[in-house]
Each structure stands twice: as C-alpha cells, then as structure tokens.
Amino acid sequence: MSTWLLPESLADVLPAEARRIEELRRVLLDLYRTYGYELVAPPLVEYLDSLLSSGSSDLALRTCKLVDQLSGRSLGVRADMTPQVSRIDAHLLNREGVTRLCYCGSVLHARPAGLLSDRELLQIGVELFGHAGHEADIEIIELALESMGRAGLAEARVDLNHPGVARAILDADPALAQVGETVFELLSVKDRPALEGLQQRWPEVQSTTVDALVALVSLYGGADVVDRARRELPALPAIAAALDSLETLMRALPGHAFSVDLADLGGAYGYHSAAVFSIYAQGWHEAVVRGGRYDGMGREFGRARPATGFSLDLRKLSSGLPPAPLASAIRAPWSSDPALLQMLRALRDSGEIVIQMLPGQSQRLDEFHVDREVALEEGKWLVREIH
CATH class of the missing domain: 3.40.50 (Rossmann fold)
Structure with a gap:
C-alpha cells in the first residue's frame, strides 16, 4: 500500500478550502463572543469513562479507544465535545448561575455517521448552562440561525422535535422499558413495518403503544403537526408538556421557517432531554447544525445542571458553500x-x-x-x- 494513502473517510484539506474553514472559524467564534460566550479548549484525548458519561450508545460506537501507556487506563479520542464542555462547567468552573461557553476543535469518529460523512470533523459550538427556561433554548436557536447567516446560508429551515413525546409513549408501556433505544432507532429511520411488528418481537407490548408509535412516523411537516399530534397521540401529561414546549419556541421566533418531525430522534434517547433542533439548507444533504437541551449531563462530574446548545462541522459547512473568491x-x-x-x-x-x-x-x-x-x-x- 502506498504510504500517501489515507484511511477510509479521512481527507486532506487543501489551501483554498483550509483558508475558508479558518475564516469561518474566526467569524463564528467572534460572533459567539459578542453574545458573552467564553472560549474553552478541552483535550483531544480523555479517559474513556469521562468521554462517555452521557450514556449514549451511539457516542460509544463512534469513539476510538486506546490504552494510556502511563496509567494503563482506557482512553478515548473525543467524538463529540459537548460532554467535555459539560465536565468543564460542572467540575472545573463550578460557577453559580448561567455560564456560556464556546469551543472549536477536531473530533474523530470510529465509523462515519453516514455514507457521505467524514470521520474527522472540525466541531464548533456553544453551550449554555444553568437556565432551565425556554429563554435559553430561544437564545441558542437564534444564535444558530445567525451563525448560518454569517456563513452565507440563505433560507435556512429549523426542524424541531422533542424526545419527550416518544419517551412518554414508551414509559407508559412497561414491556418496552429495556428496549427504548432500539425503538428510537426505528422511529428515526421511519421503519413503519418494524414498528407495526413490535408485538411479534415482544408480545407483551400493548396495541395502543404500537398505534401511537406508528402514528409518530407520519407526524412530520409544518407547524400544524403539533395540533395533529394532540389529536392522534395518547393524552399523556408528558406529551402535552412536550408539545407545549415546541409551540412556545415557534411563537418566540416569528419569521423563521419551522418544520416538526416527531420521529426524527437520532441518539436523543440517551443524550437529549427536551426540545431538540436541526437546521437544514439548500446544498447540504443532511442537517448543517444540530442542537437541543440535555439537562443533567454534568451529574457524572458532580453537578447536574440545565444545559442547552448546538454544534456544527466547519468542514461540512464549508463544503456546501460556493467557491471562495481568490x-x-x-x-x-x-x-x-x-x-x-x-x-x-x-x-x-x-x-x-x-x-x-x-x-x-x-x-x-x-x-x-x-x-x-x-x-x-x-x-x-x-x-x-x-x-
């Protein structure tokens, strides 16, 4: 094998593209500073139990693992910087009240997230700790949209969801208590036949649960999806509260294009705790930005704090923009x-x-x-x- 060949799904970034990525990094970090976000720089490698404190199995599969030659303990190359920033807030800064932090650094995935995805990302993002109200979520979504505007993206669309809807359905059926993440994955890919066949795999599952999960697959579209969900889903208090939260966010951000997809959950079952969002734009085959609320992640580091934020890959963002002028x-x-x-x-x-x-x-x-x-x-x- 030639020594200049790179591993699969890894690539060099050549001069013109590297310059634009660096300019995007500077523009966005300067933007975040104007909102009061302080820059932190966690290490590329940490002890594995610290990196995987969020409990997400998807994150565990994407994390490259090795053994520390000094301590003999298992290390991980970070696949996501959010747990690291949560550790800094909870354990090192240990502040009272609201803390705003931003970051930018390389992350490495053991396997690509999709067919067209790279394994090395240049992740930039912001995290807001210490406020559980909708005001923090609104600020985060506004800042994510302004980030897209500064990068030159036109007509960005915000897709909202709340994992509390699906979680409430699963929690109401004890037969699915141990397989929630599997069901979330079926919802994320909208595998209707597999959802309809849940009772064949687990006969104890209630038929009303199956009906509700199948209904989730079709609950996507404009803002009217929230009203449809109130009519078609079980009248559970947790579902009503989650739908109220989504309506509050859309009302607080008039003038933006919103869609709702109550089955687009990704790895939310083990990671996010409330409203989540993705931002899509013309020219990108998948979401450019992903974010949402993940209260309690700092519990493993000594303090469970309300938290919300977003991140994006600068390399992916740059790849969809028009060629940079010389x-x-x-x-x-x-x-x-x-x-x-x-x-x-x-x-x-x-x-x-x-x-x-x-x-x-x-x-x-x-x-x-x-x-x-x-x-x-x-x-x-x-x-x-x-x-």
Missing part, C-alpha cells in the same frame, strides 16, 4: 535592496498579501490572484497593476 495579492522580485524590503514590510503591515518570487522559480497559487506587482521605475520601487 484573495488579491502583489508579486515582488527577490532583492536585498533596503528600500524594497522597507516597502514590502509596509505593504504587509497594511494588510496586503505580498509574495516574493524566489530566483529562477515559478509557483502556482490556489488561494491568491496576483493582480499587482512591485517594479523598479526610475530608481524607485512602485506598485503597479498587472494587465
């Missing part, structure tokens, strides 16, 4: 003339890109458009247009 640059000859060197320093200090040509060498540039050059005219160094 940056204007100036070409300069190689010379040790003090006057030239002083001029080049002044140009760079003013923000210009100046590329000196090495003797006898040509070069190809992917990021820059050389539209000017430095030339010596009548004993003076001048910048002139290239025609």
